[in-house]
Amino acid sequence: MSRIRITISYDGSAFSGYQVQPNKRTVQLELEDALRKMHKGYDIKVTSSGRTDAGVHAIGQVCHFDSNLILPIEAWKKALNALLPDDIHVSNAEDVEDEFHARFSTTGKEYRYKILLSKDPNVFQRKYMYHYPYELDIKRMEEAANLLVGTHDYSSFCAANTDVKDKVRTIYSILISKKDNELTISFKGNGFLYNMVRILVGTLLEVGNGKIKVSEMKEIIEAKNRAKAGRTAPAQGLYLWEVFYS
Amino acid sequence: MSRIRITISYDGSAFSGYQVQPNKRTVQLELEDALRKMHKGYDIKVTSSGRTDAGVHAIGQVCHFDSNLILPIEAWKKALNALLPDDIHVSNAEDVEDEFHARFSTTGKEYRYKILLSKDPNVFQRKYMYHYPYELDIKRMEEAANLLVGTHDYSSFCAANTDVKDKVRTIYSILISKKDNELTISFKGNGFLYNMVRILVGTLLEVGNGKIKVSEMKEIIEAKNRAKAGRTAPAQGLYLWEVFYS
Numbered sequence: 001m002s003r004i005r006i007t008i009s010y011d012g013s014a015f016s017g018y019q020v021q022p023n024k025r026t027v028q029l030e031l032e033d034a035l036r037k038m039h040k041g042y043d044i045k046v047t048s049s050g051r052t053d054a055g056v057h058a059i060g061q062v063c064h065f066d067s068n069l070i071l072p073i074e075a076w077k078k079a080l081n082a083l084l085p086d087d088i089h090v091s092n093a094e095d096v097e098d099e100f101h102a103r104f105s106t107t108g109k110e111y112r113y114k115i116l117l118s119k120d121p122n123v124f125q126r127k128y129m130y131h132y133p134y135e136l137d138i139k140r141m142e143e144a145a146n147l148l149v150g151t152h153d154y155s156s157f158c159a160a161n162t163d164v165k166d167k168v169r170t171i172y173s174i175l176i177s178k179k180d181n182e183l184t185i186s187f188k189g190n191g192f193l194y195n196m197v198r199i200l201v202g203t204l205l206e207v208g209n210g211k212i213k214v215s216e217m218k219e220i221i222e223a224k225n226r227a228k229a230g231r232t233a234p235a236q237g238l239y240l241w242e243v244f245y246s
Numbered sequence: 247m248s249r250i251r252i253t254i255s256y257d258g259s260a261f262s263g264y265q266v267q268p269n270k271r272t273v274q275l276e277l278e279d280a281l282r283k284m285h286k287g288y289d290i291k292v293t294s295s296g297r298t299d300a301g302v303h304a305i306g307q308v309c310h311f312d313s314n315l316i317l318p319i320e321a322w323k324k325a326l327n328a329l330l331p332d333d334i335h336v337s338n339a340e341d342v343e344d345e346f347h348a349r350f351s352t353t354g355k356e357y358r359y360k361i362l363l364s365k366d367p368n369v370f371q372r373k374y375m376y377h378y379p380y381e382l383d384i385k386r387m388e389e390a391a392n393l394l395v396g397t398h399d400y401s402s403f404c405a406a407n408t409d410v411k412d413k414v415r416t417i418y419s420i421l422i423s424k425k426d427n428e429l430t431i432s433f434k435g436n437g438f439l440y441n442m443v444r445i446l447v448g449t450l451l452e453v454g455n456g457k458i459k460v461s462e463m464k465e466i467i468e469a470k471n472r473a474k475a476g477r478t479a480p481a482q483g484l485y486l487w488e489v490f491y492s
Binding site for chain 2: 009089122126
């Protein structure tokens, strides 16, 4: 039995998220279907670094699974890509120690959120960026972002329907960059709560358009109340960019 | 009655091409459905600069139609975009003279073809670029492209199933540009035959990979025989970029 770690990218637009759900097309379902074909009908459970929601994309999602199939490591990538649909791609496969766990071994993650600032929408980007045709004060957004970095209880930025008790997380950095009319907000942290990145983005956008003042940010964090923060930005702008392991 | 000219972009991936066909989702069908809603159920015929095939995209397709609806010109763009699905977008609408005809008034067109040269495919570009993971000699492709420019009988570069008798066209320019691992080939000409750009691209790729020699190009053109040219490149890399009018 050996443990295989794979790095995958997927276009989230035709998936009901990562995790298996009854009668839904999910990324995990497609991975496990492909592995079942490689293992003569036996079920192979795939564990990811964490789920992603419907419509959310991944550039560097990491998963692991155990297999008794003896294959040169290069063959795993090739075989899986031949069996997977074309909206999932395995970019890397490697043998790892049995102690490696895609979820519990993570030391952090990077998410990126992409926003199209043009007045007109772009038909080719409609599933891959959030179209935001209004004015934004990016300097103010950066000031607010600085106040969000650090170790905080992020209850104000967590979807209400979650079981997680401890909502303290550390955001290492938030980087806002603009290239032509594409705004990208990168978040690196030791972990993110349910919908946290999308609520952070929604809040930063409301700072950018003047609805929320930079001076209100401290109060919003301290309230530990979801209702105080901005709206949840839509799924299609969000990418799980990289998962870190020590 | 006034004549309206619209410029539209569309993501061709979910369309069976531009032109209306029974029981198929086409761009023309969606445009005419939207116009029918604006005209209390009356049919409005839309005329485009030319059809595009299934999977082919457009950045600047031009169409015209006639209407007795009295609307400020800005309202046309807004109303149509509100009624159209999100894979078609009207970027411009203007009043034109009755003599303007989207098809017969054109003086030329620009098509662009996008190729992704990376070893691994990109899940986000699979419907928007042709993934070509092999080596290409771009210098040789440019030499061959220079031989294709000019006024020629392009029968060798026209799909066999066409009714068009006169296959003489003028290609004004072919420009090959590479940015990171994205190769774009732009074609400007006074008109293009059925599948012509895709066959030109397929032929240039075979020059780039060494299957066809630059010295064979003259012979291929003069043969006036489809079988002599390269394969038809797939639809998803092709964009109708701009339509020119005098």
